[in-house]
Amino acid sequence: MSRRVLISGASIAGPALAYWLHRYGMSPTVVERATEMRLGGQTVDLRGAGRTVIERMGLEQAARERITHEEGVHFVDDRDHVRASFGSESLDGDGxxxxxxxxRGELADLLYQRTRDDTEYVFGDEITGLTETGDGVDVTFRTGPYRRFDLVVLADGFRSRTRDLVFADIARTRSFGLYTAYFTIPRAESDGSWARWYNAPGRRVVLLRPDNQGTTRASLNFLSAHKGIDRLQTPAQKEFLRRHYAGAGWETPRVLDGMDGSPDFYFESVGQMHLQRWSRGRIVVVGDAGYCASPLSGMGTSLALVGAYVLAGELSRHAGHRDAFQAYETILRPYVTQAQKVSWFAPRIASPKSRTGIRALHTAAGIATNPRFSRLVSRVTNPPSDAIDLPSYPTPH
Known part of the structure; x- marks a missing residue:
């Protein structure tokens, strides 16, 4: 296959797709709006079919060398007393x-390092126009020269601007009323090898997770009826968080102080992306740009890796891109549908409004850790990361 394929986005799905396209004899180019690989971000996991894809890429051992060594998560109260604990082996090891x-940045860098010698990476630029012709796609860029490619893949995330150039009329988002801020703060003596989950009244959550770089990954998660907070400028978002989390207790003041000096603050509204179809002509979507299931699903990384694997595999099997895109969607859409079955009540259960609700959550979590109930709980809570029969694709010699 001599197809020249432009990929928009260099996070997880983009570099993973570049790996497989090159392996099948195609020529990938990745364009990324950031001036270099974005190595920040929170913790992601490799599970189910996503882990199988990493194994087929020969990257499992390299991934193991970059793990955070997080042992599990403690649910704690305002005195830092542990109310329930889920280790990495809890809930059948898939909780x-x-x-x-x-x-996330470590996984992205791992994929980049594996593909950088075989893939053209263009940093500090982005697609501004896509015009399909009979035998290709004419692409204009914000700073770079016009170029033509055989195919274009949009892999640039839930808020993809390039997706909106092509699919805006058939795109629908689902909101949970949930907002999340992610950032890195200095490590403290109270931070061990376990993540700590703290609930404050008013549907506010503070989560602290260890990393492998001597710092701590913090996130502030809250439900709110206010709309448009994610569209505020960063200083206004931080000011909102200071007001909203005032008096929350526990280590929240430390987290808010660390937020000001964090180098990687990121704020988003949590939602899902639903497209009526995933391709138009020679342009196709993969990962969050096409079918974000939200962080609540626990499936974002798996969908990105599996989507890239199946899309490249079907392009290698089919001479025509339309047949390849249709086969890709036929194989993957049931997997995506399962991942997107996230209850609207899920974030409300995880972030109670009152102190009574928080005590009930801690009680329920404690029951769920009981070995007599954990198997039943795992059937309800564990993401459907293995709910697909991964095809096997021949590799050219």
Whole structure:
């Protein structure tokens, strides 16, 4: 296959797709709006079919060398007393924390390092126009020269601007009313090898997770009826968080102080992306840009890796891109549908409004850790990361 394929986005799905395209004899180019690889971000996990894809890439051992060594998650109260604990082996080893937890940036860098010698990477630029012709796609860029490619893949995330150039009329988002801020703060003596989950009244959550870089990954998660907070400028978002989390207790003041000096603050509204179809002509989506299931699903990394694997594999099997895109969607959409079955009540259960609700959550979590109930609980809580029969694709010699 001599197809020239432009990929928009260099996070997880983009470099993973570049790996497989090159392996099948195609020529990938990745364009990324950031001026270099974005190595920040929170912890992601490798589980189910996503882990199988990493194994087929020969990267499992390299991934293991980058894990955060997080042992599990403690649910704590305002005195830092542990009310319930889920280790990496809890819930059949596929629960809140798995044995293969690593930073999003670490996984992205691992994929980049594996593909950089075989893939053209263009940093500090982005697609501004896509015009399909009979035998290709004419692409204009914000700073770079016009170029033509055989195919274009949009892999640039839930808020993809390039997706909106092509699919805006058939795209629908689902909101949970949940906002999340992610950032890195200095490590403290109270931070061990376990993540700590703290609930404050008013549907506010503070989560602290260890990393492998001597710092701590913090996130502030809250439900709110206010709309548009994610569209505020960063200083206004931080000011909102200071007001919203005032008086929350526990280590929240330390987290808010650390937020000001954090180098990687990121704020988002949590939602899902639903497209009526995943391709138009020679342009196709993969990962969060096409079918984000939200962090609540626990499936973002798996969908990115499996989507890239199946898309490249079907392009290698089919001479025509339309047949390849249709086969890709036929194989993957049931997997995506399962991942997107996230209850609207899930974040409300995880972030109670009152102190009574928080005590009830801690009680329920304690029951769920009981070995007599954990198997039943795992059927309800564990993401459907293995709910697909991964095809096997021949590799050219």
């Amino acid at each position: 809140f924390v798995t044995e293969l937890e690593l930073l």
